Amino acid sequence: MRRxxxxxxxxxxxxxxxxxxxxxxxxxxxxxxxxxxxGAHNLCPGCGEPIAMRSVMEVLAESDLIDRAVAVFGIGxxxxxxxxxxxxxxxxxxxxxxxxxxxxxxARPNLIAVTIxxxxxxxxxxxxxxLHTAARGEHVxxxxxxxxxxxETGGHMTATTTIGQRTKNTLDGRDAAVHGYxxxxxxxxxxxxxxxxVARGAVNNAGNVAKTKRMIQRAIDVQxxxxxxxxxxxxxxxPTGWFIETNEAPDYLQSVIEPVHRVGVLKDVAAAPxxxAAPxxxAAPxxxAxA
Amino acid sequence: xxxxxxEGSEALAAAMVAADCxxxxxxxxxxxxxxxxxxxxxxxPVGGVCMNAESELEAIGMxxxxxxxxxxxxxxxxxxxxxLMQESIAEMSLARLPLVVLNMGRxxxxxxxxxxxxxxxxxxxxxxxxxxxxxxxxxxxxxxxLADRWRNPVLVYGDYYLAHTREAVDVxxxxxxxxxxxxxxxxxxxxxxxxxxxxxSPLGDFKQRDGVGYDMADYYTRxxxxxxxxxxxxxxxxxxxxxxxxELIVTAFGTPAKFVRYVVRQMRAEGHRVGxxxxxxxxxxxxxxxxxxxxxxxCVAVYENNRGQMIDDVRxxxxxRAPVExxxxxxxxxSAFGIAPDLEVPIIRRRIEEIGRCHGLELxxxxx
Numbered sequence: 001m002r003r004x005x006x007x008x009x010x011x012x013x014x015x016x017x018x019x020x021x022x023x024x025x026x027x028x029x030x031x032x033x034x035x036x037x038x039g040a041h042n043l044c045p046g047c048g049e050p051i052a053m054r055s056v057m058e059v060l061a062e063s064d065l066i067d068r069a070v071a072v073f074g075i076g077x078x079x080x081x082x083x084x085x086x087x088x089x090x091x092x093x094x095x096x097x098x099x100x101x102x103x104x105x106x107a108r109p110n111l112i113a114v115t116i117x118x119x120x121x122x123x124x125x126x127x128x129x130x131l132h133t134a135a136r137g138e139h140v141x142x143x144x145x146x147x148x149x150x151x152e153t154g155g156h157m158t159a160t161t162t163i164g165q166r167t168k169n170t171l172d173g174r175d176a177a178v179h180g181y182x183x184x185x186x187x188x189x190x191x192x193x194x195x196x197x198v199a200r201g202a203v204n205n206a207g208n209v210a211k212t213k214r215m216i217q218r219a220i221d222v223q224x225x226x227x228x229x230x231x232x233x234x235x236x237x238x239p240t241g242w243f244i245e246t247n248e249a250p251d252y253l254q255s256v257i258e259p260v261h262r263v264g265v266l267k268d269v270a271a272a273p274x275x276x277a278a279p280x281x282x283a284a285p286x287x288x289a290x291a
Numbered sequence: 292x293x294x295x296x297x298e299g300s301e302a303l304a305a306a307m308v309a310a311d312c313x314x315x316x317x318x319x320x321x322x323x324x325x326x327x328x329x330x331x332x333x334x335x336p337v338g339g340v341c342m343n344a345e346s347e348l349e350a351i352g353m354x355x356x357x358x359x360x361x362x363x364x365x366x367x368x369x370x371x372x373x374x375l376m377q378e379s380i381a382e383m384s385l386a387r388l389p390l391v392v393l394n395m396g397r398x399x400x401x402x403x404x405x406x407x408x409x410x411x412x413x414x415x416x417x418x419x420x421x422x423x424x425x426x427x428x429x430x431x432x433x434x435x436x437l438a439d440r441w442r443n444p445v446l447v448y449g450d451y452y453l454a455h456t457r458e459a460v461d462v463x464x465x466x467x468x469x470x471x472x473x474x475x476x477x478x479x480x481x482x483x484x485x486x487x488x489x490x491x492s493p494l495g496d497f498k499q500r501d502g503v504g505y506d507m508a509d510y511y512t513r514x515x516x517x518x519x520x521x522x523x524x525x526x527x528x529x530x531x532x533x534x535x536x537x538e539l540i541v542t543a544f545g546t547p548a549k550f551v552r553y554v555v556r557q558m559r560a561e562g563h564r565v566g567x568x569x570x571x572x573x574x575x576x577x578x579x580x581x582x583x584x585x586x587x588x589x590c591v592a593v594y595e596n597n598r599g600q601m602i603d604d605v606r607x608x609x610x611x612r613a614p615v616e617x618x619x620x621x622x623x624x625x626s627a628f629g630i631a632p633d634l635e636v637p638i639i640r641r642r643i644e645e646i647g648r649c650h651g652l653e654l655x656x657x658x659x
Binding site for chain 2: 036037042061066067068069070072073080082083084085086087089090091092093096098099100101102103104105106107108110111112113128129132134281
């Protein structure tokens with residue numbers, strides 16, 4: 001087999017295409033995870049949402065709940081997944097998924113209802129929906145993919161955009177005097193008595209991906225046990241909407257987003273009946289909310 | 292037959308429960324409030340759910356979620372509350388979901404909103420307008436039947452009088468001829484993991500297989516064809532009286548039509564050639580029946596408690612074959628509940644006489 005010649009021009013790697021390759025393109029491996037019907041999606045390179053979606057689907061599959069689940073989708077880039085997951089899907093209006101999930105769960109209590117929403121969908125358009133659903137202690141799980149921008153429109157400020165963060169309509173960075181302050185939604189929801197589990201994860205490195213999957217698992221377990229509303233906010237990369245190089249996005253998330261929206265378990269009523277918990281999910285010995 | 296002496300709101304709730312509605316969500320607003328109160332009483336004992344929603348947006352969202360599971364669901368409000376629900380009504384039509392929406396209006400100013408809709412996209416909703424509580428008992432089950440049959444929201448347009456008038460009504464379930472198709476589209480979780488998991492969405496109704504996403508051109512084309520079929524197939528319901536030889540036709544809908552009908556009957560008894568037409572389905576509008584009634588008339592008068600909305604549909608039906616005149620009017624009392632000061636027999640009679648005189652008809656009582 002002929003080796004592919006690779007050379008470098010001004011530091012840019014270039015594959016030699018002066019002669020045809022020794023064999024045609026072929027599928028080496030299909031990395032499509034179980035329950036995602038079509039591996040290809042049209043989301044940008046470096047986007048964190050597919051990792052988050054995959055984690056949700058893996059938890060449903062591993063919990064043997066896939067034939068009891070209904071995913072209620074909001075509107076955002078992640079809506080691209082609404083028609084290629086092998087679980088039942090109900091599409092909501094922008095911001096309104098928590099009410100639809102409420103109707104689904106109340107009408108058929110045996111179903112597992114999970115909302116998939118972004119920060120623009122949940123915190124801007126539909127803040128009232130998620131707060132009341134949490135306050136009612138609705139037995140549903142809400143997943144919020146938080147990248148701090150409206151990704152689908154091309155990178156505009158949302159209610160979670162951090163101070164100083166550049167977006168298309170805050171070109172000099174979000175200025176609190178002009179644009180106000182970001183909402184830390186997980187912290188707000190943790191204050192509500194109806195919320196049984198509240199956590200904030202991230203998908204910018206392998207450790208956080210693994211931690212986030214455990215959070216999703218816990219949230220689903222809380223719903224199955226009927227303990228109340230469960231909520232997982234997941235910080236996701238959006239290099240396109242952040243106007244940075246793809247490979248810089250994980251570090252950008254860590255340095256620009258995470259210091260405001262801290263990763264950790266904020267509340268786990270089952271583990272700590274007083275309503276507070278440490279970031280790893282264990283009860284915080286001092287009774288403070290871990291973050 | 293089970294007869295009960297019920298206030299309109301109680302009767303509407305009884306009719307919904309008898310029609311197997313098992314999910315209701317609402318936000319208080321007069322005169323819809325009492326319907327919500329009644330559903331909160333009546334649904335739990337039959338295993339149903341009544342939700343006190345945080346707003347009309349959430350009320351229709353909850354009903355949407357329940358409807359997607361195949362549960363017969365309803366919501367409602369009036370005026371501003373219905374305005375808030377327009378986006379969802381439009382989107383549910385595109386997602387092809389059944390829903391019954393009670394629009395307990397105050398006066399009749401929401402005819403355009405009910406029949407045209409205030410939402411986005413290519414959609415229509417069937418609109419039923421009862422004249423009284425007894426008729427509402429028939430139209431409510433019909434609304435659920437039509438919603439399920441056409442997988443589309445159906446509005447019942449009532450008013451303050453309907454909600455608050457007490458009548459002895461039949462509360463036994465009403466059944467319709469044609470059996471309804473099974474709700475194979477409804478979500479129950481079980482299609483998950485089969486490779487053919489269901490999707491209920493305004494973007495498309497099946498999962499992609501080739502990586503290209505939804506084909507919205509295909510979906511919207513099919514939705515449009517379905518809508519046209521619904522509009523063509525749903526038979527308009529209309530009440531007509533004395534139209535064959537009428538020189539003057541008076542049209543009205545809802546509660547005011549009961550007053551108008553009384554006046555027309557009174558005038559007929561005196562020998563005047565006056566006829567009465569009442570659309571019961573406001574959409575689809577009974578165009579043919581109105582045109583037929585107007586065929587030999589010198590004038591068609593329209594009475595509504597607004598500034599003239601249904602008159603547009605009457606004009607479209609009459610198509611210039613006779614002059615169409617507005618004899619209604621916005622009539623709000625200080626409570627704004629549409630307890631109309633001009634909803635009074637002598638006033639309606641005077642207006643009919645005046646419009647008749649304009650077209651060469653002498654309709655005074657003294658004529659007899």
